[in-house]
Amino acid sequence: xxxxxxxxxxxxxxxxxxxxxxxxxxxxxxxxxxxxxxxxxxxxxxxxxxxxxxxxxxxxxxxxxxxxxxxxxxxxxxxxxxxxxxxxxxxxxxxxxxxxxxxxxxxxxxxxxxxxxxxxxxxxxxxxxxxxxxxxxxxxxxxxxxxxxxxxxxxxxxxxxxxxxxxxxxxxxxxxxxxxxxxxxxxxxxxxxxxxx
Amino acid sequence: xxxxxxxxxxxxxxxxxxxxxxxxxxxxxxxxxxxxxxxxxxxxxxxxxxxxxxxxxxxxxxxxxxxxxxxxxxxxxxxxxxxxxxxxxxxxxxxxxxxxxxxxxxxxxxxxxxxxxxxxxxxxxxxxxxxxxxxxxxxxxxxxxxxxxxxxxxxxxxxxxxxxxxxxxxxxxxxxxxxxxxxxxxxxxxxxxxxxx
Numbered sequence: 001x002x003x004x005x006x007x008x009x010x011x012x013x014x015x016x017x018x019x020x021x022x023x024x025x026x027x028x029x030x031x032x033x034x035x036x037x038x039x040x041x042x043x044x045x046x047x048x049x050x051x052x053x054x055x056x057x058x059x060x061x062x063x064x065x066x067x068x069x070x071x072x073x074x075x076x077x078x079x080x081x082x083x084x085x086x087x088x089x090x091x092x093x094x095x096x097x098x099x100x101x102x103x104x105x106x107x108x109x110x111x112x113x114x115x116x117x118x119x120x121x122x123x124x125x126x127x128x129x130x131x132x133x134x135x136x137x138x139x140x141x142x143x144x145x146x147x148x149x150x151x152x153x154x155x156x157x158x159x160x161x162x163x164x165x166x167x168x169x170x171x172x173x174x175x176x177x178x179x180x181x182x183x184x185x186x187x188x189x190x191x192x193x194x195x196x197x
Numbered sequence: 198x199x200x201x202x203x204x205x206x207x208x209x210x211x212x213x214x215x216x217x218x219x220x221x222x223x224x225x226x227x228x229x230x231x232x233x234x235x236x237x238x239x240x241x242x243x244x245x246x247x248x249x250x251x252x253x254x255x256x257x258x259x260x261x262x263x264x265x266x267x268x269x270x271x272x273x274x275x276x277x278x279x280x281x282x283x284x285x286x287x288x289x290x291x292x293x294x295x296x297x298x299x300x301x302x303x304x305x306x307x308x309x310x311x312x313x314x315x316x317x318x319x320x321x322x323x324x325x326x327x328x329x330x331x332x333x334x335x336x337x338x339x340x341x342x343x344x345x346x347x348x349x350x351x352x353x354x355x356x357x358x359x360x361x362x363x364x365x366x367x368x369x370x371x372x373x374x375x376x377x378x379x380x381x382x383x384x385x386x387x388x389x390x391x392x393x394x
Contacts, residue, residue: 023312023313024313025224025310027222028310028314103313104309104312108309111370111371112301112305112306112309112310112367113225113309113310115220115300115301115370115371116220116300117225125371126371129368129372133368156380159368159381160361160365160381160384162364162368163360163361163363163367163368163377163381164357164361166360166364166367167359167360167362167363167365167367168356168357168360168364170305170309170360170363171326171359171360173312174308174312174322174326175323175326180356180360183353183356183357184356184357184360
């Protein structure tokens with residue numbers, strides 16, 4: 001196997017495993033399922049990763065990267081902090097229909113799954129959640145500086161928004177009913193329109 | 198083994214497994230860990246349960262029962278809908294310190310874990326979440342009838358409250374920092390004091 005082919009195979013395994021693991025669990029999905037979606041034998045998979053956890057970590061980082069790109073792309077087209085914040089909330093509102101969120105939010109999934117598990121997976125969930133809350137927080141802070149939003153604790157507000165949409169997405173996935181996350185997104189959009197007062 | 202001893206052993210396994218599975222995952226925790234906390238061999242465990250999933254289901258129902266009892270007990274001491282709702286929020290605010298929530302909220306844990314898993318586990322997560330949202334919803338509806346709360350969609354409000362505290366609890370568990378769920382609970386208590394206007 002040439003080095004270039006090896007790298008291509010490795011990337012393909014990560015991408016294919018990412019979709020599977022976000023649905024069936026980063027830690028729970030059986031290796032037999034990873035073999036099925038990649039079309040490889042166990043040896044062919046572990047040739048590229050030192051362990052099951054190492055593959056789970058790369059698959060999570062791939063899934064989180066796609067989610068982050070989707071959020072950043074929605075924000076990049078907007079000028080004002082209010083519009084940027086509404087764009088973030090809009091992605092989460094539509095998450096049940098987006099491929100990036102199939103199986104739920106990758107960060108929440110790993111956050112729940114990685115408790116009492118491999119500390120590298122736990123650290124990855126924390127790092128990713130920190131980036132998500134930080135994205136909301138920076139826009140809220142920018143809006144405060146520009147006078148679009150009332151002064152307040154930007155981190156607490158960002159955490160509340162993330163908690164509410166994550167909780168809503170969990171309910172929508174549990175019941176396969178998008179109204180939960182959509183109703184919560186509407187409430188948050190209303191708060192943004194009122195300047196977070 | 199007498200029938201009575203068998204039943205006592207079975208109950209002990211469920212109670213001991215419940216604490217473990219809520220921390221290490223209802224579907225993920227290895228049987229070796231269940232053997233460790235119960236002090237039984239594999240055969241001694243499976244003598245009482247038809248499968249790993251059947252034990253997980255009973256352990257979840259045990260954990261959810263304890264959580265529900267804690268919530269109902271907090272509510273039972275209160276008279277007005279506002280006080281009842283604050284009592285529910287108060288239990289969630291303190292959840293990181295309560296034994297019933299060690300390892301996180303059992304319902305959210307199973308909701309995340311049971312996607313694409315045994316349909317009986319999925320159904321149990323839905324049933325339990327329905328009871329949790331329903332508890333908030335009945336109190337909100339009562340408060341509307343008594344004029345304590347503004348008229349509105351009681352189910353949507355209850356779902357939003359549950360989503361926010363569950364999301365907050367997830368963040369607090371992820372970062373081992375109780376401030377997330379406490380800040381969100383304070384916001385919700387404020388909304389209750391303002392009559393959910």
